[in-house]
Amino acid sequence: MGNLDFCRKEPEEREFALKEKEVEISIKEREAALEIKKQESLIELEIQN
Numbered sequence: 001m002g003n004l005d006f007c008r009k010e011p012e013e014r015e016f017a018l019k020e021k022e023v024e025i026s027i028k029e030r031e032a033a034l035e036i037k038k039q040e041s042l043i044e045l046e047i048q049n
Helices: 003-008 011-048
Strands: none
8 A cells, every 4th residue: 555545545444554554564573473483493403403
């Protein structure tokens, strides 16, 4: 969504779009955190063996 499109939206639509983006970002952050934990676990296993 471009900035111009965003500005044309009604306030409720803008708020919904922002919340939707926040959820997307939150999901990506959690996925990244899980991937980091997985990589750390693999490294620990390699060190132990």
